[in-house]
Amino acid sequence: MVTPRLLLVEDDALYRETVAEALRVAGHEVLEASTAAEALAVRGPLVGALVDLRLSRGSGFEVLTQLRARAPGAMLAALTAHSTDEDVFGAIAAGADGYLLKSDAIDELPAHVGALLKGLSPLSPGIARRLMAHFAQRPRLPPDAKLSAREQELLEVLAGGFTFQECASSMGISVETVKTLVKRIRDKFHAGSVTEAISVGFRAGLLK
Amino acid sequence: MVTPRLLLVEDDALYRETVAEALRVAGHEVLEASTAAEALAVRGPLVGALVDLRLSRGSGFEVLTQLRARAPGAMLAALTAHSTDEDVFGAIAAGADGYLLKSDAIDELPAHVGALLKGLSPLSPGIARRLMAHFAQRPRLPPDAKLSAREQELLEVLAGGFTFQECASSMGISVETVKTLVKRIRDKFHAGSVTEAISVGFRAGLLK
DNA sequence: CGCGCTGTCCCCCGAAAGTGGGACACGCGC
DNA sequence: GCGCGTGTCCCACTTTCGGGGGACAGCGCG
Numbered sequence: 001m002v003t004p005r006l007l008l009v010e011d012d013a014l015y016r017e018t019v020a021e022a023l024r025v026a027g028h029e030v031l032e033a034s035t036a037a038e039a040l041a042v043r044g045p046l047v048g049a050l051v052d053l054r055l056s057r058g059s060g061f062e063v064l065t066q067l068r069a070r071a072p073g074a075m076l077a078a079l080t081a082h083s084t085d086e087d088v089f090g091a092i093a094a095g096a097d098g099y100l101l102k103s104d105a106i107d108e109l110p111a112h113v114g115a116l117l118k119g120l121s122p123l124s125p126g127i128a129r130r131l132m133a134h135f136a137q138r139p140r141l142p143p144d145a146k147l148s149a150r151e152q153e154l155l156e157v158l159a160g161g162f163t164f165q166e167c168a169s170s171m172g173i174s175v176e177t178v179k180t181l182v183k184r185i186r187d188k189f190h191a192g193s194v195t196e197a198i199s200v201g202f203r204a205g206l207l208k
Numbered sequence: 209m210v211t212p213r214l215l216l217v218e219d220d221a222l223y224r225e226t227v228a229e230a231l232r233v234a235g236h237e238v239l240e241a242s243t244a245a246e247a248l249a250v251r252g253p254l255v256g257a258l259v260d261l262r263l264s265r266g267s268g269f270e271v272l273t274q275l276r277a278r279a280p281g282a283m284l285a286a287l288t289a290h291s292t293d294e295d296v297f298g299a300i301a302a303g304a305d306g307y308l309l310k311s312d313a314i315d316e317l318p319a320h321v322g323a324l325l326k327g328l329s330p331l332s333p334g335i336a337r338r339l340m341a342h343f344a345q346r347p348r349l350p351p352d353a354k355l356s357a358r359e360q361e362l363l364e365v366l367a368g369g370f371t372f373q374e375c376a377s378s379m380g381i382s383v384e385t386v387k388t389l390v391k392r393i394r395d396k397f398h399a400g401s402v403t404e405a406i407s408v409g410f411r412a413g414l415l416k
Numbered sequence: 417c418g419c420g421c422t423g424t425c426c427c428c429c430g431a432a433a434g435t436g437g438g439a440c441a442c443g444c445g446c
Numbered sequence: 447g448c449g450c451g452t453g454t455c456c457c458a459c460t461t462t463c464g465g466g467g468g469a470c471a472g473c474g475c476g
Contacts, residue, residue, distance in 0.1 A: 115333070
């Protein structure tokens with residue numbers, strides 16, 4: 001049978017050993033790496049990985065990206081002492097499924113890892129709050145800003161940077177119609193230009 | 209002393225009673241409401257609230273919004289059977305600090321509520337994943353897209369929908385300079401227009 | 417059954433944006 | 447010390463956008 005292997009990438013030897021021990025006690029087979037190069041030299045199947053983002057040798061983000069590419073099914077989590085926006089969002093962008101802080105008690109780790117391997121997304125306290133804040137801060141949408149289907153469609157095309165003429169062609173209508181629709185969108189958004197309308201669209205979550 | 213009161217807003221009487229009982233066993237003082245009106249009629253201090261989003265009478269979103277406004281310090285969580293994007297992001301926008309699913313075991317609820325009242329953001333399994341996905345899907349930024357300070361500044365002004373002339377005035381430079389900067393931004397973003405550059409900016413996280 | 421919203425198309429005109437050059441000075445790194 | 451990126455400014459020209467109108471048909475809702 002295939003043993004479910006878990007990769008632990010952490011440059012601090014003491015902390016790494018502590019974590020590895022805790023995970024082994026919980027029944028996981030743990031591979032250890034202390035540098036990005038070591039982590040990427042690991043062969044064979046992995047079910048998951050815990051990656052320190054700030055390695056003294058190499059980048060944890062790079063490790064995440066590589067692991068995500070070569071093992072799409074593996075569950076990856078960042079395990080780090082920092083929770084700056086750059087770290088958190090960078091890790092997510094690099095493919096992390098979870099984000100754990102070293103400030104968490106070691107004895108909570110196995111539970112988090114268990115959740116991770118079950119396909120969930122364990123987040124340390126505070127990280128969830130961070131993520132939510134990024135959504136909560138943006139609800140500055142005009143209340144009367146309900147676009148019709150056609151308007152929404154045009155807005156999306158416009159966001160691609162196309163001229164009115166190009167939009168008209170791709171939507172199979174005339175430039176004049178595009179102008180009318182744009183005018184209505186701008187009115188609804190209280191925007192003075194397409195550019196501003198696009199901004200409002202993004203901030204309102206209508207574009208992504 | 210002030211008793212920490214917790215508000216439970218849920219229209220299903222059976223489920224509400226079950227949850228209320230579990231929370232009372234865990235030591236909380238629970239107030240119950242089955243409609244939005246009842247919820248908003250509650251007077252006195254609240255330390256937190258669990259709100260069903262889809263009430264047969266009234267809107268849970270409205271309840272969240274109102275509670276958030278009148279009790280900024282209270283910790284609010286959605287407690288619902290659904291996890292559509294609209295529900296999740298709507299609840300967050302309405303001020304929810306956590307998002308719990310009814311599909312969770314009842315006996316996990318007290319722990320989640322405990323976390324909520326500690327100022328954390330409890331999320332049911334899957335919800336965290338949902339939030340992260342919305343960040344992970346967007347890292348389609350051109351690698352060579354590092355804007356200089358001046359370019360970044362201009363991009364932000366442009367996102368406000370201002371004309372080149374207006375940007376020039378507010379930045380204290382000439383229109384020609386604005387044009388040059390815009391040209392460079394568009395080059396870096398491989399964008400054919402300001403509109404597209406704004407889109408790239410948002411998608412790359414440079415604008416928000 | 418009319419009113420409002422939507423989707424479509426049309427015209428004119430001035431202002432703004434985009435194109436494609438060129439120019440010079442500053443600072444930072446190799 | 448030379449290059450490269452940056453920040454600043456300039457010109458001429460074409461295309462597109464924005465503002466102001468108007469028009470008409472379909473459709474849902476009260």
